[in-house]
Amino acid sequence: MHFTVNRDQFVQHVQNVNKAVSSRTTIPILTGIKIVAAADGVTLTGSDSDISIETFIPTEENDNQYVQVHEQGSIVLQARFFAEIVKKLPGEEVEVVVQDQFATTIRSGSVVFNLNGLDPEEYPRLPQLDDTNMFHLPQSLLKDMIRQTVFAVSAQETRPVLTGVNLESENGELICTATDSHRLALRKANLEAGSDAPDLSNIVIPGKSLNELSRLLSDDDSTVEIIITETQVMFRFPHLLFYSRLLDGKYPVTKNMIPSETKTGVELSTKELLQSLDRALLLSRETKNNVINLKTLGDGRVEINSVSSEIGKVTENIDCDKIDGEELRISFNGKNITDALKVIDSEKIHIQFTGAMSPFVVRPTDHDQMLHLFSPVRTY
Amino acid sequence: MHFTVNRDQFVQHVQNVNKAVSSRTTIPILTGIKIVAAADGVTLTGSDSDISIETFIPTEENDNQYVQVHEQGSIVLQARFFAEIVKKLPGEEVEVVVQDQFATTIRSGSVVFNLNGLDPEEYPRLPQLDDTNMFHLPQSLLKDMIRQTVFAVSAQETRPVLTGVNLESENGELICTATDSHRLALRKANLEAGSDAPDLSNIVIPGKSLNELSRLLSDDDSTVEIIITETQVMFRFPHLLFYSRLLDGKYPVTKNMIPSETKTGVELSTKELLQSLDRALLLSRETKNNVINLKTLGDGRVEINSVSSEIGKVTENIDCDKIDGEELRISFNGKNITDALKVIDSEKIHIQFTGAMSPFVVRPTDHDQMLHLFSPVRTY
Missing domain, CATH: 3.10.150.10 (DNA Polymerase III, subunit A, domain 2)
Structure with a gap:
């Protein structure tokens, strides 16, 4: 095998396939990146057997010449060193030559690396998938x-x-x-x-x-x-x-878990609730269960509080846009809620409570493409 | 104790003293930050007994009012929570009140933290230093x-x-x-x-x-x-x-270690040598001793190379501005050299070798305020 490739293209493609390579694999050949030089370009493959990534650098595209293949062939090179080496090469082009016994030479500018390669025949083949679905x-x-x-x-x-x-x-x-x-x-x-x-x-x-x-x-x-x-x-x-x-096994049917009734409805700012829970978590994180308590107040506000017997407690009131239905005191894992609030891009959320011991639903107010469901924690 | 302080000022000062606090201290009171409110302002102290930092927020400065002290006094608060809490407070001002038994209330906006404080009398006093030296x-x-x-x-x-x-x-x-x-x-x-x-x-x-x-x-x-x-x-x-x-003990006399003679002198670009050693270290790092070999070539260049029996080898030639004196082959810990090259801000360096088994000196070419001395490694 012998080819010359544009360094920046090579770096980019090596980094992409390297994402699939794990240093903790039990299959030695998978610690490497497979390189195949063919008439139309160079193909790189990385895999940890769960994930595989294959990329292709064409000889030319849009009038840019990326690769010159002087001799077709293939090799597997240790991903950890190869990826770092390629990143630090000084020249604009990289020349890769494989000689006997998988001995590989990488040349760029005045730098010459001689690396011990691995047998490409040992590298597992990626599945050919049928396009029907x-x-x-x-x-x-x-x-x-x-x-x-x-x-x-x-x-x-x-x-x-x-x-x-x-x-x-x-x-x-x-x-x-x-x-x-x-x-x-x-x-x-x-x-x-x-x-x-x-x-x-x-x-x-x-x-x-x-x-x-x-x-x-x-x-x-x-x-x-x-x-x-x-x-x-x-x-x-x-x-x-x-x-x-794909994972084996039957995924649970989740449709029936989502409550349809509402006993207490609360509408408020996503960001204000997130910041308030962040503060309350400073204390409840310490107790390792992240328990935070929420209570509706009569005046259109909710109270958020958390207590750590060792450190102290925090109490905070948040103005809501709307509170409907029954009064409520509920406790929950605050970390789970903040995880969800961080991925809700909408400004306002609606929380649909169905009692202190029942799951509750958080939804953005401006579309119905997303919902988050949470179990409460028993404390009150 | 009771004071109100500008939040941004408070955050900045708490972060500064927190740099001295270690969570691994064996002295429980030093896990805290000491706060003293006096007529002229608030003093914060953090310490791990090796390092101590004391900062002062004056009541006012340059026509800005930073602190209002309503009642003088002092308290020690757990640094880890206190520093995080202060950072996440919502209001522009922070009110700190200490009641009985060191119970401390921190108020900002609609948020109230109640923290268990520690006895400030237990906090060690910082030394009063004499200004003579x-x-x-x-x-x-x-x-x-x-x-x-x-x-x-x-x-x-x-x-x-x-x-x-x-x-x-x-x-x-x-x-x-x-x-x-x-x-x-x-x-x-x-x-x-x-x-x-x-x-x-x-x-x-x-x-x-x-x-x-x-x-x-x-x-x-x-x-x-x-x-x-x-x-x-x-x-x-x-x-x-x-x-x-300060550290106890007699520091070694280092003046006599620095060689005065030069057997081989090399002048070259700081950056080119650094990048070359970085590449060579990719292989020699693996062997854990970071050994890199340097050899003068007859044509005004030096060769840098390193070898790992498992992975392969790398060879590179660097153009030098000047090479004087005897031919040389030397081996050294490449990591030590790159550490030094990274802090040399000058474009060019001069390396003064005194033989393959003797220490060598690296100096910037444009001033004499700095030098780096290295022992070689025996391999050749």
């Missing part, structure tokens, strides 16, 4: 949907299926749900009319995969194609493929 | 002198005196020296004429104290007063006092 989304929308749900997945491996975000489709809508069984985050989006509406049910993508994917998503409306099979999902970008395994 | 320096110069020496102090406690920076005065010059016995950093500065020249000898300030001090120093020419006694040093800023203990 495919749909597409704007990248910024997918990024929002991930940000607004993934924080609520379970961190515990006791119920593995809860460590992922569940995708369903219903009436032309895509519904993402995450829950750790104490709180639930749900985000909907309309699938574009005309798009071949996919039929999704019990598709659970690991939270970790979505967090990695999120870093590759842009903030604009360029689309990403999503292809789903029995065991894998693939996100297809121009020149980049992102694969993740 | 005093001099002053521009803050930016002191900051540079710390940055350019403190990285070279020893991280090992086996010879405690080497964990500090040594201050000496000689012929109207201040000389700062740090060494861990493998490398040495020396920085001089002219003391202002007319300033009562201090007589400094074997004054060793802990590196940790200087790092903390450095964060309080501004980048301008405003001066800081330095007062030195037998066991303590104090840095006096407007409204802020920074105390540090």
Whole structure:
């Protein structure tokens, strides 16, 4: 193998595939990045067996010459060193040559690295996915949907299926749900009319995969194609493929958990509640259970308080836009609520309480594409 | 005690004294910040017994009213919570009231914190230092002198005196020296004429104290007063006092270590050498001894190389401005050299080698206020 590549392009692509490589893998070949030079360009692959990323640098595009392939071939190089080395190379171009026994030379400016490569034949092949179950989304929308749900997945491996975000489709809508069984985050989006509406049910993508994917998503409306099979999902970008395994197991039916009645309704500023809970958490965080108490006052305000016998207590009143229904005293995990408030981009929220011992729902007031459900904590 | 204080001022001052507070102290009262309200303003103190910081918020200054003291008194509050609470208070003013049993109320906007305080009588008193041995320096110069020496102090406690920076005065010059016995950093500065020249000898300030001090120093020419006694040093800023203990023990005499002869002299770009060593360290870092080899080439260049049997090797040639004297092959700890190159602000350096087994000196070419000395490593 022998090719010359534009350094900046190479750095960018190596960094992208490196996101999938884990130093803690038990499969030695996966500590490496696979490089394949073919007539049309150079393909790079990184994988930790849960996530795989493949990128392609074409020989030329839009009148820019990126790669000159002098001799086709392939190699696997230790990701940790290779990625750092490439970043620190001095020249505008990088020359990569593989000789006998996978001995690889990387040349740039007056610098020569000789690296011990690994056998590319040992590198696992990525699955060929069938395009039948495919749909597409704007990248910024997918990024929002991930940000607004993934924080609520379970961190515990006791119920593995809860460590992922569940995708369903219903009436032309895509519904993402995450829950750790104490709180639930749900985000909907309309699938574009005309798009071949996919039929999704019990598709659970690991939270970790979505967090990695999120870093590759842009903030604009360029689309990403999503292809789903029995065991894998693939996100297809121009020149980049992102694969993740799906989680096994039946995702719980969450629809019936969401209460329809309201005993106490409260409408107030997202930011004011967030800042107030942040202050109250300074004390309740210490007790490690993050318990915060909320009480409706007669005068259109709610009182937020938390107590730590060791440190002291904090009390604060917040003016609400509206309080309807019964008086209420309730306690909850304040950290769970602030996690949700941080991803609500709307200025105002409506909280729908159904009694001190029952789950309650937080929704933005200006659209119905999102809801957050929380269990109370028994203290009063 | 009862006072009202401007929130932004209070936050700034609390953060400053909090730099001295350590959560790992074995003296419980030192986990707190001491607050004293007197007729002329509020004094805050934080200490970990090595470092102490005292700041003062005057009732008014330059026509700004900062504090209103309604009742004089004092209290100690847990630094960790107090500092975070103050930062998150919503109002423009903060009211602090101490009632019976050190119960303290902090009010701001609609927020009320009730904190359990500690007895201020238990808080250790700061020493009253005698001003006889005093001099002053521009803050930016002191900051540079710390940055350019403190990285070279020893991280090992086996010879405690080497964990500090040594201050000496000689012929109207201040000389700062740090060494861990493998490398040495020396920085001089002219003391202002007319300033009562201090007589400094074997004054060793802990590196940790200087790092903390450095964060309080501004980048301008405003001066800081330095007062030195037998066991303590104090840095006096407007409204802020920074105390540090001095290290016991005799600092080694380093003057005779610096070679006067030159067997091989090399002059080259600081940045090019730094970037080259950075690349070579990618491989030698792995072997944990950071060994890098340098060799003069006949053609006005030096070769830098490093080898890791597992990963591979790197070779690079650097164009030098000048190479004088004998041919040379030498090995050294590359990390030590890059640490020094990073604090040399000059574009070019001169390296004075005295043979493959002898210490060598790195100096900027444009002034003689600084030098760095290194031991070679035996490999060739």
